[in-house]
Amino acid sequence: GAPPVPQLTVDETSWTLRWEASSGARGSIDPSEPGLLPSRPIVPGPAPTTYDVYEVPRNAPADGPLAVPAPVTPAPVGTREFTHANSTLGVERCFYVRPVDIVNGVHVRGPASPTICASFADTFPPSPAGNLDAVAVPAAISLIWEPSPAIDLAGYLVLRGDAGSATLTPLMEAPISELSYRDGSVRSGLRYIYAIVAVDKSGNRSPESNRIEETARP
Structure with missing residues (x-):
């Protein structure tokens, strides 16, 4: 029979599909009583059921023949879990699994599970910038920091507040690409905190970098 609906989870770099065994699946039988070891048959039985994972083709022509997709799995897998390390974010993707049995040396594929779909939306925050440092210069405070390792980085927001503030606010609306910033809007003698x-x-924001305080000079 067909496996039940699989479960699909997505993270920033991969997706994982998990499923339950199909009805009638071949496999090892657990001992019926605690403490008993599983028996080993004298004559080898049929090979355990394995599984192929398929992705439903996207953008298939409506008036053309439906192509039979190739499995995403390079070979049928014996476990009921498969992770693929290539996530295409920003699209919806759909998958299903099919059991595979070996009959007289031939791979026989059973009925497909129901399809599971998920939006591969990028909701994952980038890694933060690091080692923020500040130096007071005449009429300004200069900031410098180390880059975030995010591969889809758009830039950085500089946050500022008065010393002792729990909440900091951005000094600009759009992210900047530089790894330094000169804050010329400070007032002499006041102490500020930055992050x-x-x-x-995709507009996701990282956690704050380390916070640092500095007093503005005349």
Whole structure:
């Protein structure tokens, strides 16, 4: 029989499909009583059921023949879990699994499970910038920091507040690409606290970098 609906989870770099065994699947039988070891047959039985994972083709022509997709799995897998390390974010993707049994040396594929779909939306915050440092210069405070390693980085927001503030606010609306910033809007003698937030191309914001305080000079 067909396996039940699989479960699909997505993270920033991969997706994982998990499923339950199909009805009638071949496999090892657990001992019926605790403490008993599983028996080993004298004559080898049929090979356990394995599974292929398929992705439903996207953008298939409506008036053309439906192509039979090739399995995503390079070979049928014996476990009921498969992880693929290539996530295409920003689209919806759909998958299903089919059991595979070996009959007289031939791979026989059973009925497909129901299809599971998920939106591969990029909701994952980038890694933060690091080692923020500040130096007071005449009429300004200069900031410098180390980059975020995010591969889809859009830039950085500089956050500022008065010393002792729990909440900091951005000094600009759009992210900047530089790894330094000169804050010329400070007032002499006042102490400020700063942090940096990395922003990716989907608008996700990282946690704050380390916070640092500095007093403005005349």
